[in-house]
Amino acid sequence: MKLLFYNELDPKKIPNFKKVKSFLEADDFRSAEVKKVGNDLYRAKLDRSNRLLFSLRVYGGQTYALILECIPNHAYEKSRFLKRDAPIDEDKIPTINALDEEHTESLPYINPNLPTFNLLDKIISFDKAQADVYQLHPPLIIIGSAGSGKTVLTLEKMKEWEGDILYVTRSPYLVHNSRNLYFSLGYENENQNIDFFSFQEYLESIRVPKGVDLSYREFSIWHGRQRVT
Numbered sequence: 001m002k003l004l005f006y007n008e009l010d011p012k013k014i015p016n017f018k019k020v021k022s023f024l025e026a027d028d029f030r031s032a033e034v035k036k037v038g039n040d041l042y043r044a045k046l047d048r049s050n051r052l053l054f055s056l057r058v059y060g061g062q063t064y065a066l067i068l069e070c071i072p073n074h075a076y077e078k079s080r081f082l083k084r085d086a087p088i089d090e091d092k093i094p095t096i097n098a099l100d101e102e103h104t105e106s107l108p109y110i111n112p113n114l115p116t117f118n119l120l121d122k123i124i125s126f127d128k129a130q131a132d133v134y135q136l137h138p139p140l141i142i143i144g145s146a147g148s149g150k151t152v153l154t155l156e157k158m159k160e161w162e163g164d165i166l167y168v169t170r171s172p173y174l175v176h177n178s179r180n181l182y183f184s185l186g187y188e189n190e191n192q193n194i195d196f197f198s199f200q201e202y203l204e205s206i207r208v209p210k211g212v213d214l215s216y217r218e219f220s221i222w223h224g225r226q227r228v229t
Contacts (some may be wrong), residue, residue: 007116016046035093059110080186121184128182162191172198
């Protein structure tokens with residue numbers, strides 16, 4: 001099988017990954033000590049303490065292991081993707097010896113030229129045009145028809161930024177939908193302070209300080225002093 005990596009995961013920081021990677025690429029689940037730990041979620045054993053969490057998908061007759069995260073020190077309860085009340089007891093879960101392709105969920109699209117995938121409420125693989133836009137730096141205007149991926153690209157670009165971020169759109173529905181997409185599957189970013197507003201909400205949030213209105217003459221004098229540089 002082929003491996004694809006969640007775009008926010010750095011494979012270089014995964015301990016003992018090279019060996020486990022070779023096992024998965026060879027469909028050698030026994031050597032990777034693969035066990036099913038959730039709904040379409042699997043773990044491979046990196047070493048005595050650390051585990052590799054991944055999911056399986058099929059596209060175009062090819063099976064892909066989607067590498068999601070490294071779980072240190074058996075801390076399954078801290079996993080972003082494993083949301084469950086009952087603790088995971090590895091000793092009680094049997095090892096999977098072979099891939100069950102027949103029951104592996106398919107994906108509508110995978111860009112075979114990209115080593116990574118993105119993630120909102122579902123797995124996202126950008127096509128060439130989308131991937132090219134994703135690599136650009138703001139300021140940026142994205143133009144496209146309905147369903148072309150403008151919202152997805154915008155939300156994924158926003159994840160790269162730090163500090164105060166404002167998402168504004170004319171549609172209250174899109175505000176609600178975009179907020180839910182952004183924080184889906186337990187996504188968190190401690191380096192961001194982000195707000196999602198409709199244009200009406202944005203205007204209503206603006207507070208005009210109290211003061212005295214300028215006369216036209218006063219404004220004209222001020223305006224005449226301005227110079228375009």
